[in-house]
Amino acid sequence: MFRNLYLGLLPTLLLFQGCASGPDPVFQHGVNSQTKPWTHSSFDVDDDRFMFAIFSDLYGGEREGVFAVAMEQLQMLRPELILNVGDLIDGGTEDRDRLTREWDEFDAKVAGMEAPVFYIGGNHDLTNPVMREFWEDRYGARYYHFIYKNVLFLILDSEDYQAQRMQEVYEARARAIELYKREPERWNETEYFKMPEYQTGSIRPDQAEYFRQVIADNHDVRWTFVLMHKPVWQDENAVNLQSIEEALSERPYTVVNGHDHTYSITERNGRDYIHLGTTSGSQDPSDPMAFDHVLLVTMTNEGPSLVNLRMDGILDKTGHVPLNGDDLCFQASACKTENPE
Numbered sequence: 001m002f003r004n005l006y007l008g009l010l011p012t013l014l015l016f017q018g019c020a021s022g023p024d025p026v027f028q029h030g031v032n033s034q035t036k037p038w039t040h041s042s043f044d045v046d047d048d049r050f051m052f053a054i055f056s057d058l059y060g061g062e063r064e065g066v067f068a069v070a071m072e073q074l075q076m077l078r079p080e081l082i083l084n085v086g087d088l089i090d091g092g093t094e095d096r097d098r099l100t101r102e103w104d105e106f107d108a109k110v111a112g113m114e115a116p117v118f119y120i121g122g123n124h125d126l127t128n129p130v131m132r133e134f135w136e137d138r139y140g141a142r143y144y145h146f147i148y149k150n151v152l153f154l155i156l157d158s159e160d161y162q163a164q165r166m167q168e169v170y171e172a173r174a175r176a177i178e179l180y181k182r183e184p185e186r187w188n189e190t191e192y193f194k195m196p197e198y199q200t201g202s203i204r205p206d207q208a209e210y211f212r213q214v215i216a217d218n219h220d221v222r223w224t225f226v227l228m229h230k231p232v233w234q235d236e237n238a239v240n241l242q243s244i245e246e247a248l249s250e251r252p253y254t255v256v257n258g259h260d261h262t263y264s265i266t267e268r269n270g271r272d273y274i275h276l277g278t279t280s281g282s283q284d285p286s287d288p289m290a291f292d293h294v295l296l297v298t299m300t301n302e303g304p305s306l307v308n309l310r311m312d313g314i315l316d317k318t319g320h321v322p323l324n325g326d327d328l329c330f331q332a333s334a335c336k337t338e339n340p341e
Contacts, residue, residue, distance in 0.1 A: 046301055050149050052081035052115075054227070054276065054295040056258040058106075059087045059124040061282025066292055066311070067109060069325040070279045073314040074294065075114060076322070081148060082115045085258035085276055086122025086158075086229030092173065094130040103138060118146075118155065122229035122259065123201070126159040128170035143207050145214045151299055152221040154211055154244075158201030158230035158257075169197045200238065201230030201259075208240035215247040223303060224253035231257045233273060245269060254304060256295065263289045263308065272306070279311075283332035292330040 027041055053074055058067055074082060089102040110117045121142055126132050135142060143157040161169065169192070176190035192198055215224070226248075232241045233255065255273040262284065263277040276295060277283075283290040292311040297304050312330040316322045329335035 048149055048222075049298065049300050050080045050151075051078075051296065051298045052083065052148075053077065053079040054083045054085065054256055054297070055279040056085055056276035056293075056295075057087040057122065057261055057278050057281035059090050059122075059281055062090070062280050063282070063328075065323070065325070065328055066280035066330065069321060069323050069328065070292070070294060070311055071109060071113060072322040073309075073311060076314070076316060077294075077296065077309075079115050079296065082110075082113060082117045083153070083155075083227060084118070084120055084279075085227055085256060086120045087124040087258065087281065088119065088122070089125055091124040091131060092127045092170075092177075094128060096130070096134060099131065099134050103134075118153075120155050120227055120229060121157055121159060123159055126157070127173065129163045129166055132159075132166070143210065145211070147218065147221060149299070150220075150222050152214075152218050152224040154214065154224065154226045156203060156211070156226065156228035156232070156241075156244075157207060158203065158228045158232050158259075160204045160207050161197065161202050162204070165197075169195060173198075196235060196237075199230070200235040201228070201232050203232055203238065203240040203244075205240055208243050211244045212247045215244070219251075221251075222301070223299065224248060224251060225297075225304075226253060226255045228255075228257045230259045231273075231275065233257075233268065252303060254306075261290055262287050263291065263293070274306075285332040285335075288331075288333045290332060 026045070027043065029036075031037065055070055055074075088106050089099075091099070091102065093099065119139055121135060126135060126142065132142065143155055143160070145152065145154050147153070159166070172190070172192040172195060176187065176192035179190055180187050187193055196202075226244070232238050233245070235241075249269065253271055255268075255271065256276060257274070258276045260275055261278050261281050262275065264275040266273045266275075274295070277289065277291050277293055279292055279294060283292075293308050294311070294314075296307045296309055298307075299305075310330065311325070312321060314321070320326050321328070
């Protein structure tokens, strides 16, 4: 009996012995010398590491071909998740047929991506109550959260106004655009330009309470990313956003937004608050920080490693921007053109 038991365990014992004395399954080599022609074999690997990408504004003023190149470049980079900071369609209408066409077009642009693409609404996507209802019918939540590999993502809606105020902002925006078409130099004189909603957006109490509860329920996550379209945090009276920041005050987090079509980074509350540039939106030709790019984030146990990849520097194996992108302009100030094509 004991002999049979031993024989039955023998393969398992040999397996453990082989594991103890066998080669490293990750790194193997044929160098037998005492010294080695490399610095060390402590590889920077981690089972919890992952990489995700964030793209920025397509609108206003999407430039033909640029976003398609960005999606091809992201396919080459192979992130696990793809996020954005809104302005995915031109929008700014109450015409449901037009909205259907525009969202169909955007959905088709990202339909073939290997990684899931998470949507967030900007002022072009959520311009009026009709568009808000359209979003909710088509995509559900305007603000939400998810956790991936113990990292918490908070997706905020910076167009969170009472319905009446939202309509007022929408109508002021429409009047401002009509004036801009005739006299672009008077844009800064418009009622819409002077509205706080134009600059920083808004978050209502219900949304703030939702995220405070999410934060309280997920206190053991290793990092938190907060994404929004407009920089609500720039409004010193944005008490609802400030209450979310307060709920995050004892943990590491990073904030990312878009809207201004120019790249910058600010330290606030000891954390990074990042303004993304564009991923095909219009650019100011006098602004050297207005360029097309994606933010590539590698999440490690020590925190995120943030890298901005300019689209004109992401080349395929032939040494060219994919999809004949060498012929496109990705920075208006370098191309010296008002609306680069």
